[in-house]
Amino acid sequence: MSKYQDVANYIEGDIIKKKYHCRLPEQVNLAQKYKTSRVTIVHALKILKRKKLIKTVKGHGTYVVSKPIPNFFLNSGVSENIGFTKHYKKAGKLKSNVITFKLRKANDEECKVLNLNNDDQVYDIIRQRILNNQPTKLEYTIMPVKVIPGINLSVLHKSVYSYIENTLGLKIGKNDRIISAEKADAYDMKYLDCTKDDPVLCVQQKAYLQDGRVFEFSRARNRYDRGAMYSSSN
Template sequence: MKKYEQIATEIERKIISGEYKDFLPQQKDLAYEYKTSRVTISHAFKLLKDREIIRPVKGHWTKIKSKNISKILIDSDANKSNGFTHHSLGGGVVKSHIISFDQRIPTEEECQALQLKKDDLVYDIIRQRLLNDVPAKLEYTIMPVKVIPGITEYILHNSIYGYIRDNLHLNFGKANRIITAEKSDAYDMKYLECSKDDPVLCVRQIKFLDNNIPFEYSETRNKYNHGSLTIYDSK
């Protein structure tokens, strides 16, 4: 994660916790606080603005668009059924909620992971999984449009892997995974109902087709009491 992304996440966490109310501190003050340049703080502000968390106002101030983002988003999701897909899993019901779905230019890190050119488009997908109405997983998925064309919200609400296999007639290959334990970030607090210092099990992976072309760069985040991994020794 880049410096400005780390700062944006920390600012968002402070907004949710109520440390920042109504307006953010001025950029020069935040640059001093985070021991960085105003350019870096400006990039962090742009990221928060793109997420519709803040908006600039006259007089060089920055307005916080909601003082209670976490509660607003969780309550609004809990009170509506539109946007959720239901599946059965064992004795429980899994709901899949598409938080965001868009196409954009990839970052440098994504270009490297997916072997893309800087002007290739990618799908940017964020989904929330609930088990028996309890938030269980938060999934960030990046896929190259030129490798997996034609993805729609309808496909996301059904089976994206089924679409890749049955409609695009592509076969899956290996996956490289990195497993870490991290503190919760702002989105974990929103969509996994994490507290500020709750640990999160994070699985980052790059998935390949059987021809060794990478087709997915993803991160799955599980609250500490809602996720586990079983790893088998191949020997």
């Protein structure tokens, strides 16, 4: 793989994780961030343009062809569990494709939402959920390592919630959620096989253990025509 492609992959990963909500930094700043030359950045951006993930507006800069993840509305008053994995395993063959998985320090917003200290680490996870060989759901998830230790790729390819309850012996409590509908963005088109005008069901979530600790800060994007959402009250 060429250096241009490597840098393009790094930038694409940061776009997917919504580190760039609208406009990309200037090329010289991108070169500094990714520790490469401006020439390499130019070629990397050409790769992303061919994939229709970014566009350049002459005289104005380079923009992400997607919508940003909106901020969480805390204390939404919604309190329910959605058993995606358990329910859909009954409906057919379910598997997870891990797009990205890494440990990093929590940012200021995550510290506030997850009640963390500045030096605390989080899992930064993006998963594609596939039902009967069809992509159905795209999940962006942040979890605190000190609350949910031991997550690895093996866990992510199965059920994180099952791991929490059956392996760690923790009890999952209520969730604060906001459910809304949006049109598909570039990553829905890439990972959910959506077309430009397809509706996507968006679920923003702040999830708690029964002891009151927050263990998840996430956003899921669901195809409108594959499966259904299953919910049950606490």
